[in-house]
Amino acid sequence: MNGYFLKLFNALVLLLLPAAGSLLGFNSLPNTAEIKCIETEREALLNFKQGLIDDYDMLSTWKDDENNRDCCKWKGIHCNNETGHVHMLHLRGQYPQRLRGAINITSLVPLQNIQHLDLSYNSFKGNDITELMGSFTHLIYLNLSSSYFGGSIPCELGKLTHLKYLDLSNNIYLHGQIPHQLGNLTHLRYLDLSDTDLQGELPCQLGNLTHLRYLDLGDNHLQGELPCQLGNLTHLRYLDLSYNHLHGELLCQLGNLTHLRYLDLSYNDLHGELPCQLGNLSQLRYLGLRRNSFSDETFLISSTSIMNSSSSLVFLDLSFNLLKSSTIFYWLFNSTTNLRTLYLYGNMLEGSIPDGFGKVMNSLETLDLSGNKLQGDIPSFFGNICTLERLDLSRNKLNGRFSSLFDNSSWCNRHIFKSLDLSYNRITGKLSKTIGILSELEQLYLDANLLEGDVTESHLSNFSKLESLYLSDNSLSLKFVPGWVLPFPLQSLGLRSCKLGPSFPSWLQTQHSIYSLDISDNRINDSIPEWFWNNLRIVHLNMSHNNLIGAIPNLPLKLPYRSSIILNSNHIEGKVPSFLLQARELKLSENILSDWFSFSCDQNIVANLAILDLSKNQIKGQLPDCWKSVDSLLILDLSHNNLSGKIPMSMSTLVNLKVLVLKNNNLMGELASLKNCSNLIMLDVAENMLSGPIPSWIGESMQQLIILNMRRNYFSGNLPNHLCHLKHIQLLDLSWNKLSKGIPTCLKNFTAMSERSINRSDFLNRVYWFNLTYYVVYSFIPGDYTFDITWMWKGVEQVFKNPEYLLKSIDLSNNILTGEIPKEIGYLFGLVSLNLSRNNLTGEIPSEMGSLRSLDFLDLSRNHLTGQIPTSLSEIDGLGKLDLSHNSLSGRIPSGRHFETYEASCFEGNDDLCGEQLNKSCPGDEDQRTVKPAAVNGDDCDCGFYEALYMSLGIGFFTGFWSLLGTILVWRPCRNAYLMFLNRVTHSICVWFQ
Missing domain, CATH: 3.80.10.10 (Ribonuclease Inhibitor)
Structure with a gap:
């Protein structure tokens, strides 16, 4: 989640709940010093406590003694300052401080005046949301999120007609359908049922919640089409239906949601046109349509209206759809120019990126075009987009020389540019030293191209913040002077096939922050030094396909949690050191290991081992x-x-x-x-x-x-x-x-x-x-x-x-x-x-x-x-x-x-x-012989007739054949026409059999 989205989300929360007290009916906290709680309600709270396991003394003030008889002073309790009734029970947990155990809602039934109930962020595994929740008819606020509740949503919640805030999200054991009785909650302003296991179709009764401002049903298993009644939610500002199984076309009624600022329909199976009515969403800032089935034919034409009207749109995600044509770039030219984040990766875009793109999209901060089929020379105009911070063009078919990226470009964004990914393309040439002007780079991915030449410390010395560097699978050779210390704090490094050998790279000795290292296939003909294991805290290590020799000492080391160690295809000998068995993935195949060092039976050592490959050893x-x-x-x-x-x-x-x-x-x-x-x-x-x-x-x-x-x-x-x-x-x-x-x-x-x-x-x-x-x-x-x-x-x-x-x-x-x-x-x-x-x-x-x-x-x-x-x-x-x-x-x-x-x-x-x-004949086969006609009477066989017949046939064949062939050979127009005819026939046959 990028920084912009966090800002947007916080703004939405502030917008939706500008004053929590005024929204939920709690303008100020009561002065609990002047009131006493009601005895029946105090007993109800103590009975409720009995079923709970309080490992962190969250309910330490809930005591039945003379000094603590006033429950209105207990932690998490607020009472009405006039009647003394408990109107707020706020027991939200905070990891690791959580309540657990059995929830006894029956004991809370005497709290009939409660308006605020928050049991979120606890651990009530095995507890269902009981239908007794429907008895608290004065509830305005109900939050049971992130507490491992199970079962189905009771339809009795539809009786809570005063409810303004309902959050049941992030309860992975909550299943079943959304009860249509929730449509009775006509005062509801906030509804969050996300990150559960709900199924079935969206009930059309949700359209009755006309005061809703926030609706999140994402990350469920909801099916069917969008109900047209969603168009009734005209006050909605936030709508998330992502990560479901919704299908069909978008509704034109969504155009009624004129206050909508956030719309996420990603990870569904929606298709068809974007209704022109969506052009009414003039306040829309975030539009997520990732992993659907929108294609060029239905999307580009119909979506112009929304883009023309949505000048406020700053985030657009169309990744993993069926877009093919590069026309989308021209569509963007004629649409909004305020986009800050654009994701188009995982489509089938073809052709080249037009030159005008950099002039129009001059407010972009993040651009991801990876995983397409884009061709042509790598554009240089990205350096002229002065707001650009992250650029991903990986996994395309871009070519041209690497130096062209810096030609005709001012790189006015070099002081904020943080990430460049050009991996898995066809870029040629040498790694230009001018890349050093991008001194603020944090990620640089150039792997799997056609780059060549030497990479020295002069290429990298200008970087001070580089965290990820990937140069694998090129024709590069890393040649650093002895004793050179990398000036940046690397966390991940990919140098597969970069000819680091024959000695083990000593410059790694100064890198203590690397968690992912790939130096496989580098012709290293050396032993692994002991300092390597002692200094590095690697989560993912790949040194396979080298000529590493010698034995690995059994050091008293503790590997990082769930690490991956890949050392296959070397000449490592001796025994398998037990400290490596702490890894989550351990691959030592195709070496000359001779024995287990000690396949430890200690559960603490091998508890995480999931992949063990010791094949092709001795x-x-x-x-x-x-x-x-x-x-x-x-x-x-x-x-x-x-x-x-x-x-x-x-x-x-x-x-x-x-x-x-x-x-x-x-x-x-x-x-x-x-x-x-x-x-x-x-x-x-x-x-x-x-x-x-x-x-x-x-x-x-x-x-x-x-x-x-x-x-x-x-x-x-x-x-x-x-x-x-x-x-x-x-x-x-x-x-x-x-x-x-x-x-x-x-x-x-x-x-x-x-x-x-x-x-x-x-x-x-x-x-x-x-x-x-x-x-x-x-x-x-x-x-x-x-x-x-x-x-x-x-x-x-x-x-x-x-x-x-x-x-x-x-x-x-x-x-x-x-x-x-x-x-x-x-x-x-x-x-x-x-x-x-x-x-x-x-x-x-x-x-x-x-x-x-x-x-x-x-x-x-x-x-x-x-x-x-x-x-x-x-x-x-x-x-x-x-x-x-x-x-x-x-x-x-x-x-x-x-x-x-x-x-x-x-x-x-x-x-x-x-x-x-x-070559063996079968019984019954007969030789094929030519049978001559028998003459009944010699006088009746007119030999002259047959001779004349055969002669005329020969002359006719000769004349007809050479008349056609001679004409084709001599007369060019006839020859061309005949060849065109043959081509058409051949093409028709090929099409027929395809």
Whole structure:
């Protein structure tokens, strides 16, 4: 939230509640020294206190003794100075001073004259808002916000007809619909139901609240369209409906809200035109329409009126919509020129930023155009916008030389300019030393461009306030003189691929404030000095893909809370130091670590560990047996080591685990210890020595599985039918085991494999396989956690990293399965790869396989299949690789489409197969011979006639063909016309097949 918005919000509060006493009916606090409280009300308050837990003595004055009998003098209590009745109960908490426990509203019923009730900012978990609240009919002010109330909003609140202020916000357990009885509160001026779990549609009765000045229903799950009765709230100054599921078009009735200053409709699914009536909102200062579905066609034309009339608009957010055309810049030229903050990021804007932009938008303070498709040279006029403080042009297609940013620009804003982000573009040239004129810079992001050359201390010496510096992924080399001390207090530094090596950068020794450091892929061929660990307090550290050598000493250090340490792909040796296990994310894969230093069972050390990747090392010995201390673990990868022994039973306590990879070790025994890991989406125990039957509980308790890899073990027995409960499974590999009996027919229940296309929202929500994005689970660690998936694909082991490879695969090869291939396999329409080779399957290939139109790989070789190859297989256009060899198939190999492209090796070993692919004729084939006409009588065969006929045909063909071709070759206009005709025909065919 920027500084301007804070000022705006404070101004609104002052506007809405200019005098809290006059608004709520409390013009002055009573003189409690001259009044005594009523005995029944004092007892009611003491009874109310009994159910509360007061850890901080907030109610220390509430005592039942002679010195404190006057409850009007108790803390949080005010009484009427004439009647003595309690009219204010103000028990607002303040972290950590909060009340908790059970709320006994029944005990407060005697307080029938209460007008002000504030129980906000406490902790009343498990308490509902009781319907007894409706009995306090004199209430003017009711605030129950931020106190963990649950249940639904009781409709009895509609009886509080004197209420002017109602705040139930930030109660995440509050659910249900907004009761329409709230429409009875016609005196209400302030209503806040935000940050709860309310659902359903907005009741049209809200239109009865004609005195409302503040309405906040944001961050709920409200649905449906905006009710037209909102147009009745003509006194409204603040309206927030953001973070809901509202859809449809905006209402023209919103134009009636002529006093509106703040309007936020972000994070909904609104679309269509902005009604011209919104031009009446002449006092509007904040307009938020982020993440909706407004497009060029419906937005630009219709919105001119609001912009022309809203000269007071200073904040506009249109991020994450469907805007494409750069016409929006010209629309802004002809509209308001008072904007201070403009967000357009995350759209699809194309073209270049027009030169006139800098002349018209001369009051901008923050401009964000990131995440679009803007092209052209990087503009230089931004330095002439003297009010500009923050500029973000990242993730576009801007090019040109970096120095052009400073050409023809006065940079009159250099004394206030704080943030510049040009990352992820195509900017070329060297890092100009003139960048030093931006001496007040706090953030500089130039990563992922085409910059080149050396960066020396002369480029950076003029900065004194720089906190974030990112130069990663360019062709830059940092060359600082020995002993140079950075003159700015860096907090985050990204220098990936900046050629810092071969020595470890000693200038980091003076930086004690860095919390995020990325010096990965920098050719550092050195050990990590001990001062590095002692001096830095890093939350996110990435030194991967270097040549770091030596061992990391086990220092008595305390890492920052929820830190991320990434040291994979180096040559670090020795043991895993236990102090690193304090991290939230620890990646040490692809090193030469030989042993655990001590996988501590101390809950205090490993309590935060969520990601642990020690794959591709040389760790030997048995798995430690104290996993119950790491119940926060989400991802565990110990693959490609020398681990032995059984999987310890303590792993059954990892109930939160999402990914478990133990591939390519020497583990043995059964899988009983994993039975309670019911939240797994990936289980990979391939290439071990595990044995026993495949447990049926895998299908019963691990129904979230997407990837199950048990390849190359010693599992035996049959395939349990319970595996068919894995409706989310997408990659299933049970190959190279000793599985017997038949393939269960219930595999048609693999729901995810029955869908031809992937559900993209499900892909994100479930933290899908190839790109396990860590912020989906825990948003506090920056960046993405990319998980490589190694999979047998078309007979070759391949590594997949990209979520675009949305594979759906079943591999049951190299077992001793018997019986027929179930025809139900034809229901798996989305299947891309199927390998049933090297088993003892019998019977015919089911014709239903022709329904697998997504199939790219099919291997049924080395079985005992009989019968003909079903012609339906020839209808799978995308079938890139087919192997039916070494079976007992018979008959003709189907022809048509691409079936002729398969080599003979795909069908060899089937003695009774025939066809062109095997260069083997089939029974019944006859040579095509030319049959001459038989002469009945020699005199009747007029040979001269046939000779004349053939001669005339030849002459006619010669004349007609060369008449056309000769004309085309010789006469240019005819040739051009013919070629244009061919182009039109070709284009029509291409369009037809697109």
